Amino acid sequence: MSFIIRRFRPEQIRELFLVVLIFLVVVFFSIEIEGYFNARFVNRISTSVVVVAILAVGQTLVFLTRNFDLSVGSIVGFTAYFVGQQLWHHPEIPPLAAVALAIGVGMLMGAINGVLIAYGRVPSIITTIATLAIYRSFLVEYSHAVPITTNNLPDWIVNLPPLSLFFVGEVQVRVLFVIMALVVLGFQALLNYLPFGRRLYAIGSNPDAARVAGFPAQRIVFIAFLLSGGLAGLAGFIFLARFGNISVLAGIGLEFASIAAVVVGGVSNMGGSGTVYGAFLGALLIDLLENSLFRWQVISEFWRDAILGMLILLAVAIDYVVIGRLRVIWARAGLQMQAEASSEKPEGTVHVD
């Protein structure tokens, strides 16, 4: 027991719980729906989860600092449209340059959020609600309400979504999924192994202490929003590739999907705890449920959103009750270990004057 407590944090147990839950969902629908679980289904999920999962990674960075980024839906819409339009008029743009353009535009928008929040001290919920509306209006103004369609785009981007790197049996390992996997792994490593990552946790864990701790807390919050914007730009590019048809409504609601994913994934809305893996698992669980409920005739489509809403409430309840309990157990065990350690001290060090 004490080994478990020393090596693991309560949050990791929660992630294990999510994996089990995803497994149970698959088992449940396999029983309910004939021919549910097959390679085609895996391929579909692995494509549809990508956009929200990448947004959830950015949202996690921001959440860890006890902030929100509600503007990501509009950033996705704008970058998807902007990059699509550039490719329409300049089809010679190489693929990597198109990706870089998307990320760059997203970072620019994220930087605006970051400056206002980190240096202007405007609460993130206010800032990003405002920029959510502003970036969307940009898109409307910029596009003159002319949609982009698949016909306008170069072939390489239209053919990107089904493009696979390799196969495992009939399961395709698609390029977009690999990009997402690299983002998840890369950012998890960043959280674990870069001082920047650890300080994100520190800031959300105790903002007052972060202010006096002697590391550049403002800059770190700024970078979190910058990265969230950049990842939203990347997601915008993938959104463009997946759907091809981009109107002024593109990406609406993705900010809530990404927040749902991180909350279900156990990233605390009070900052300081959570992982990118968890956020990915949250995105996967939601996507899995959406796709499964769609095929499950028992439940009408109007109830699907309600079920997702309940899932979010359940996730938050688990956070407050289960994680709270686990933390108490952890803290008590810790105190006990501390007490044991200090009772090893020779009695002679304790004296009464």
Next chain:
Amino acid sequence: MTEPILELRNISKRFDMTQALDEVSLSLYPGEIHALVGENGAGKSTLIKIATGIYRPDQGEILLDGEPVQVSNAQEAQAYGIAAIYQEPMIFPDLNVAENIFISHQDRGPIVRWGKMYNDAEAILAQLDVKLDVRMSARGLTLAAQQAVEIAKAISLNVRVLIMDEPTASLSIHEVRELFKLVHSLASQGVAVLFIGHRLEEVLAVADRVTVLRDGRWISSHPREEVTAEQVIRDMVGRDVSEFFAKETTQRGELLMSVRDLGRRGIFEGITFDVYGGEVLGFAGLIGSHRTDVGLALFGIEPADTGEIRVKGKPQRIHSPQQALKLGIAYATEDRRLLGLNMPLPIASNISLPMLTRYLSPLGLIRRRAEVSAAERFRQRLSIRAPSIMEPVERLSGGNQQKVMLSKWLNANPRILILDEPTRGIDVGAKAEVHQMISELAGQGLGVIMISSDLPEVLAMSDRVLVMREGKQMAIVERALATEERIMTAAMGHYDREKGVVQ
């Protein structure tokens, strides 16, 4: 004499209408422990915040090794070797001990090497003779342990000036001694320590030099051996005041509550005592003795799971604060800021909050006038100093906040009042006032349970003292027999089960 490491010269700082600091100067020499004392509002905190770069002075300069420097944020202060430890340790609860120690480091390479970090953290803690698991999450640490982590952090940053802002406010006597050992060993390594404290005897025990501030002005600086406690108090308040008010003898009234063998699994056990009207029962013990948990159990916040509580002879299971209030039990928490008061709300709203149903009109709306008049009564009765009872509590001094909290619970007309650290963090004058108030309340027939880490306070105020150690009741000492030594022996000694006492 050697040159000072850090010199603050003629520092002035103004906030809106208040002159927080007015031409204050202070020099810190290597290896010296310099105590800074003064009542709340004297400007100590502002001075510290200027030295650590959180505020900029309006006027005056900061010299480091004789060179004028600009300290404009915590990072720069850290680069100059100036670090501060606050009353509430500034730790990150979601990070572990080692991460907390190294979180501010800029020099540990671009990648976190976990293994090396744990080893280095262990080495620093060993150097300080602190036994802590470096992998443990900081969330579970005691305040004393959190402070040890902060000191370890300062040492790891090669600190030259360490500012300690009331580090002992939440520590027990034993922990204070351990802390002072750390402070002395830091000073012997040439670190200049600026020590801010409220408990005068502690300050005088540890300091080499004592500087007093009052109302934002420098009053005096003396080498320790040239001052007496009385003189320091006189400098602080500008008049003669004794630090403690001893409880007056009161008539022991009826038996209000008797507690038998109370326990909560894994936290405390075997707590047995009686509370009579007119009496103050002190709860003494080191931090980690779980005195507060007994208070929480009696008030139903964290209910007990074994034993018996009888209120006026009737056995009761107290499982919620509402129920405790109905039984006439009120509990004023040790943490005014977090649990006790709603800081942005006015005094009146804070006082009426637990008893809000009493102020409802038949339509279920709050009758503001009744609320206000009740608050006004308490303002006079407890002499709360505030421009109006509509003043937000956050603008009051610690002592006055404490009085608002007392009013809030007295408004519930309790028979038994549990006070947890009633004078923590409040200044000398207000402390004596709170003591006098407690004494008067007992005189009116209330039974008071006073949990306190301030041993002289416990001795001055209690009719009987219940001493706890690690969740166990060690002894109940009568006032006549209660001495500091006897209580400390009980608090740290061995428990004799047969006799039920310590020897």
